[in-house]
Amino acid sequence: MDMATDPSVSFWIAAIIATLFVGMSKGGLPMMAMLGVPILSVFIxxxxxxxxxxxxxxxxxxxAVWLFRHSFSKRNVAILIPAAAIGVVVGFVLVSRVPVEATKLVVALIGLGYLANALRSRLAGDYAARPADVPRGLFWGALAGFTSYISHAGGPPYQAYTLPQRMAKMTFAGTAAIVFAAVNWMKLPFYVLAGQLDWQSLTQISILAPVALFGAWAGYRVTTVLPERAFFVLVNTALGLLSLKLLWEVAEAWL
Structure with missing residues (x-):
């Protein structure tokens, strides 16, 4: 069913909800981002x-970049954006050769692997922060750019690299906002070339734009009032749920 020919109320309700979740994820609640595409995929x-x-x-x-303009890690941004650019280009070149399910499986295993390692460290009493470094940043940044291009799933690789650094919640959220802002701009011309975005989308985009902005504002407000511990519990919980969801999708596709 094509969005240009589907004026149904159900489609627009789904589009508004998906866009609201996208905006909230950019306001500092990355756990909301995983809901957008699945909701819309019911209709298109x-x-x-x-x-x-x-x-x-x-x-x-x-x-979001304006909201978090004073709260981000300059070192992480300097490492991750160039690395993500490599991943986006590789994603564009390989998008027709790499099954989406394979990418989802990799992302799911990354998320679950990080959570298992974090649990092991907590049980062992290892609470030391791991500083940002170039080799790991290049690897995880490139992987985040690649998985973001293939399936809008750059969060788990990003979190696998940044969560062990134990940044403050606003710094963590601001760094993500700036890094993925750059990634999404990089993806735009490739999406146009691939036919995933065309001029027929402009009407829908113009209608949904205020919802995205409101979502970003709402997400930022929630992030500012959430206690630090509760914020990262939500981030880790969402990472686990996203990983399990991706595994389920892979199992459905392959079985």
């Missing part, structure tokens, strides 16, 4: 859903 093809939501990501990114 997943590729089209990703294409429609990309401008919403970009619009919310602009506002």
């Amino acid at each position: 093809a997943p590729g089209k859903a990703a294409g429609l939501l990309l401008p919403m990501y970009i619009l919310a990114d602009v506002y």
